[in-house]
Amino acid sequence: MFFASGLVTLLLSSFAAGAILKRDPICIRIEATISRASNVYYPGDPLYEKGVSHWAGSSAQVSKCVVEPGTAADVGHVLTILGKTRTPFAVKGGGHASNPNFSSTTGVHISMYRFSLVVYNPATQTAQIGAGLIWDEVYAALDPYGVNVLGGRVSGVGVAGLILGGGYSWKTNQYGMTVDTVTAYELVKPNGNVVTVTKASDPNLFWALKGGFNNFGIVTKFTLKTFPQTQVWGGMVLVGPDNIADVTAATAAFASVTDPKASLITAYNYGFPEISLLLVYDGPTPPPGIFDDFLAIPSLMSDIGTKSFTQLVAGFPTDSTKGNRGVFNSISLLEYTPSLLNVILNETNYWGAKLTPKSGAFISYSVEPFLPSIYSHNTDASAWPPYRAKPFQPINIFFSWTDAAFDNEYHDAMRTTTKVIYDAAKAEGQDLTNTLVYPNYAIFDTPLSTIYGSSLPKLRTIKCLVDPQNVMGLAGGWKF
Structure with a gap:
């Protein structure tokens, strides 16, 4: 027993020593430049493993190092080094x-974990939210104030990606998309x-950030409008195969519900x-009839009730598939x-x-019905959605699997099934012109033209002005 323990320690020490010898010079340069508010971690360190991990295992890669910046200024130092050395990088919220x-990246x-503050300002009725948070943390921080923001609908979703891609919320029927509530x-x-960046300081860049992801730099903090939050009613219900027809009928009938506080x-x-x-x-008790x-x-499980x-x-x-390989796709x-x-x-x-x-x-x-009015809450334009006249709504398709050998087969299946549903909707007479795909x-x-439509030329112009050296092109994501 002692021998085994000593051998493991020796192997770990040898690995750590090898990692030090093989440390990338760019990572070393970053480590020497950033302040004490930030850190760099290398393979073998648990904080490195935490840094590169993703909810979907297929999204993670082995990078040269993990940088955890603690200040916006340090993010600037890192970006400057990466840009000058043309080093591939990734930004994870x-x-x-x-x-x-x-x-993720091999670079x-x-x-962004250290950008984790939530600061509520009652005078302006806004909240400043760090880019390294998940929405569960934001909701918990705002709960004592009796206010809330528009954010993710299920547990574990990151703040930054959802906002920078538009953001559907449980409050979207009432107030629009998350980008409609960003003030800075x-x-x-x-x-x-x-x-x-605000509408007053730089209206074009402000517009582009509302749906434009990481093409214009790295967002470290968002300021969002807040709204009063009471207790809510709801929960999850699991239904077995014998009652599918009833669920389908009830879901179709839900289109007649006009109460903006009701969501499904x-x-x-x-x-x-x-x-x-x-x-x-979005209230302690729903009016009779909405969910009857x-x-x-009959259900297999239900946790419906009044709660925070x-x-x-x-x-x-979303833990049941955490760590598996996975992919989403959608049509509107x-x-x-x-x-x-x-x-x-x-x-x-x-x-x-x-x-x-x-x-x-x-x-x-996942069928996600919204009211036809959801895009009318914002009087300002946004990069996404570029069209607000049509009341389009997303379907969220998710495939999860465990073996990388089947990646291509699952990806092909995802493309095929999406087209089948799209064609079926058109065959019914739905005019899907300008019903663009939700980028998240x-x-x-997916071709950028089917996501951004008429926004794309303007986005590319702003991208060239803000990032003439295409530094952000060294990172992954939707690239203009």
Whole structure:
């Protein structure tokens, strides 16, 4: 026993010594430049492992080092070095991105964990939120003040990615998308300068950051409008295969609900109870009738009740597939008709049966109906969505598996099933012109024109002005 323990210690020491000898010169240069508020970690250090880890295992890579900056100025120093040396890098906020290489790299990995403050300002009714947080932490911090912001709907989602890609929320029916509520961005530009971007200070850049991701630098802090928050009603309901038809009928009928405080996600699953329902009312008790059809369906499990918003989101976990390989994709639809919901159900069962024998698949199609008015809450334009006249709404398709040998097969299946649903919607008569894809759900090779449409030329112009050396092109993600 002592010998085994001593041998492990010796091996770890040898590994650490080897890691020191092989430390990348760019990482060493960064370490010598940043302040004591920041750190650099190398392979073999637990904080390195924490830094590169992602919710989807297929999103993680082995980087030369992990940089955890603690100040915006240090982010500027890091970007300056990376730009001058043309070193590939990644920026990770919450780590919930599933697209490979979007927030990971074999170069220098920047993890934003230390940007973790939530500061509520009652005078301006805004909250400053660090880019390294997940939404669970934000909700918990604001809960004592009786206010909230528009953010992620399930547990574990990162702040930065959701905001920079638009952001659907449980409050979207009432107030619009998360980008509609941003009043300021603290941005480290590619040249290292730290600026606060508002509509007044730089209207074009402010517009571009509302959906433009990391093309213009690294955002370290967001200022968001806050809204009063009471207790809420809702939770998760799991329904077995015998009651699918009732769930589909209730989901289609939900389109007639006009109360903006009522929200729903119906997830058709394979590899889990057949359907999971996320029911939410932004108040302690919903008016009679809104959710009655759903509550009348026999369930396998239900945790519906009145609770805090923090408790509500914590009850929608994403841990069941954490660490697996995974990919999302989406299309935008005008409505969820009964026939289209049946197409979605058939796709769930078809691909579930086909893929489950290959690497233990979990297949899920999440139907996310919103009110037609969701894009009318913002009087200002934004990079995404570029069109606000049509009331399009997303479907979120998620495939999870364990073996990298099947990556291409799962990716191809994802593209195929998305097209089947798109074609079915068009065949029903839905005019899907300018119903652009939500970038936070889109698979990695989605053409930018199908995401940004008419915004794309302007985004490219602003990108060239802000980042003429294309420093941010050294990082992954949607690139203009």
